[in-house]
Amino acid sequence: MIAINNIHKSFGDVAVLRGVSLDVASGEVVCLIGPSGSGKSTVLRCINGLETYDHGDILINDARVDTQQADIHALRTRVGMVFQRFNLFPHRSVIENVMEGPVYVKHEPRQQARAMAEELLDKVGLNDKYDAYPNQLSGGQQQRVAIARALAMRPDAMLFDEPTSALDPELVGDVLTVMRTLAEEGMTMVVVTHEMSFAREVADRVCFLHGGTIVEEGPAKQVLSQPHHERTQDFLRRVLNH
Amino acid sequence: MILADVFSFLPILLKAAIVTIEVTVGSLLLSTLLGLVLAIMKVSPTQLLSVPASVFINVIRGLPIIVQLFYIYFVLPGMGIQLTAFQAGIIGLGIAYSAYQAENFRAGIQAIDPGQIEAAKSIGMKGPLIMRRVILPQAIRITLPPYGNTTVMMLKDSSLVSTITVAEMTRAGQLLAASTFENMTVYTLVALLYLALSLPLIFGVNRLEKHFGQGNRRRDK
Numbered sequence: 146m147i148a149i150n151n152i153h154k155s156f157g158d159v160a161v162l163r164g165v166s167l168d169v170a171s172g173e174v175v176c177l178i179g180p181s182g183s184g185k186s187t188v189l190r191c192i193n194g195l196e197t198y199d200h201g202d203i204l205i206n207d208a209r210v211d212t213q214q215a216d217i218h219a220l221r222t223r224v225g226m227v228f229q230r231f232n233l234f235p236h237r238s239v240i241e242n243v244m245e246g247p248v249y250v251k252h253e254p255r256q257q258a259r260a261m262a263e264e265l266l267d268k269v270g271l272n273d274k275y276d277a278y279p280n281q282l283s284g285g286q287q288q289r290v291a292i293a294r295a296l297a298m299r300p301d302a303m304l305f306d307e308p309t310s311a312l313d314p315e316l317v318g319d320v321l322t323v324m325r326t327l328a329e330e331g332m333t334m335v336v337v338t339h340e341m342s343f344a345r346e347v348a349d350r351v352c353f354l355h356g357g358t359i360v361e362e363g364p365a366k367q368v369l370s371q372p373h374h375e376r377t378q379d380f381l382r383r384v385l386n387h
Numbered sequence: 388m389i390l391a392d393v394f395s396f397l398p399i400l401l402k403a404a405i406v407t408i409e410v411t412v413g414s415l416l417l418s419t420l421l422g423l424v425l426a427i428m429k430v431s432p433t434q435l436l437s438v439p440a441s442v443f444i445n446v447i448r449g450l451p452i453i454v455q456l457f458y459i460y461f462v463l464p465g466m467g468i469q470l471t472a473f474q475a476g477i478i479g480l481g482i483a484y485s486a487y488q489a490e491n492f493r494a495g496i497q498a499i500d501p502g503q504i505e506a507a508k509s510i511g512m513k514g515p516l517i518m519r520r521v522i523l524p525q526a527i528r529i530t531l532p533p534y535g536n537t538t539v540m541m542l543k544d545s546s547l548v549s550t551i552t553v554a555e556m557t558r559a560g561q562l563l564a565a566s567t568f569e570n571m572t573v574y575t576l577v578a579l580l581y582l583a584l585s586l587p588l589i590f591g592v593n594r595l596e597k598h599f600g601q602g603n604r605r606r607d608k
């Protein structure tokens with residue numbers, strides 16, 4: 146479904162990704178963990194073409210992600226993205242945020258788009274907030290709207306970039322619950338997270354990124370409980386103890 | 388000030404006030420349209436668009452408005468472009484102010500959180516759609532207070548078109564004063580009429596600034 150093949154990426158002189166390869170099968174949930182600056186966000190941003198890469202290939206259902214190509218917009222609709230800071234459209238109501246893509250990108254009839262948006266908002270637990278504006282919602286509610294907005298495009302896969310790290314601790318649970326439900330329904334997901342318990346429970350596979358390469362990967366329980374690599378052990382000791 | 392004078396001058400000045408309003412509204416529309424186009428060109432990643440926009444904006448900003456008006460009214464006819472004083476006034480003032488409007492709009496566009504553009508891209512939106520649905524609606528809110536201030540300045544600077552014989556308020560005042568020698572009465576009336584037009588605008592702008600200054604923005608954690 147998503148095939149990342151030895152991608153490299155530099156910002157100026159700084160090599161940020163140095164040969165990252167990762168295959169994500171349909172229905173699989175992969176968590177990316179790693180220290181700050183290790184390149185986790187950059188990997189996600191390359192997958193849906195928000196960032197270019199210098200070498201290698203990224204294929205989504207066998208179509209190459211290339212920001213120079215005209216099909217990049219269509220490709221982006223196949224992969225939903227959820228950002229750390231939500232990035233909802235502040236000038237549109239909750240339901241309009243969710244309808245924006247179906248109506249203006251896919252040109253679906255408003256009625257149909259509205260029905261689907263309501264269904265998705267109900268699913269993320271916001272059936273009473275259709276007409277609220279983003280600034281009237283808590284961070285956790287905003288993030289759930291953002292998830293609904295991405296799902297409204299009926300993507301084949303979802304990318305999450307630290308979706309709960311801008312949230313107050315008591316709001317994290319609701320967002321993780323929504324993500325867990327998605328995973329159970331068979332959504333293909335790549336999740337950058339510091340929520341180790343989420344990774345342990347939900348992820349099929351965990352990849353530990355360090356210095357722009359995947360240092361260790363494997364089944365969630367194995368990587369998180371019995372990491373082989375010293376760097377992984379260090380990292381996990383630090384995040385679990387703080 | 389003699390009341391009889393006031394009553395005989397006022398109708399003339401009020402008629403001229405209409406011209407002042409027409410010139411202001413006309414050049415406001417022109418400068419808004421042109422300013423918006425220039426701003427979008429200027430933030431474009433394509434140099435073919437951004438460079439000409441920058442050059443145009445800087446040249447216009449570097450020229451006194453009166454010189455621009457003289458150029459349009461006195462020089463263009465020599466090139467076969469005939470304009471009435473009224474048309475030349477609106478076009479001159481409109482072009483002169485388009486540079487300031489463009490800067491207002493550009494600042495508004497660039498104040499938009501880049502995350503907004505990424506979110507729009509991530510649901511498959513293309514550049515022009517992002518501009519129309521995501522950037523401009525937000526930029527307009529940010530731009531509204533400076534836009535109001537620019538409008539107040541345009542209202543006052545519409546007096547400049549008196550130099551190319553447009554019969555707006557300042558020019559009507561000059562003519563009245565020259566023929567009656569009632570300088571005090573005439574110019575007091577002219578000043579009061581300008582204030583009658585500008586003060587409501589200024590209050591409106593102040594309210595806008597209050598409205599957009601607090602709340603009504605995204606609550607970012």
Ligand SMILES: Nc1ncnc2c1ncn2[C@@H]1O[C@H](COP(=O)(O)OP(=O)(O)OP(=O)(O)O)[C@@H](O)[C@H]1O
Pocket residue numbers: 156161179180181182183184185186187188
């Ligand atoms: N636009 C950019 N220009 C220059 N350097 C960048 C840019 N974006 C990221 N970087 C650098 O690339 C490196 C990897 O960044 P990235 O955001 O992918 O890390 P991350 O693993 O997501 O970290 P964090 O956990 O802090 O989010 C960092 O050193 C960062 O400073």
Ligand SMILES: [Mg+2]
Pocket residue numbers: 185186187306307
């Ligand atoms: Mg990151």
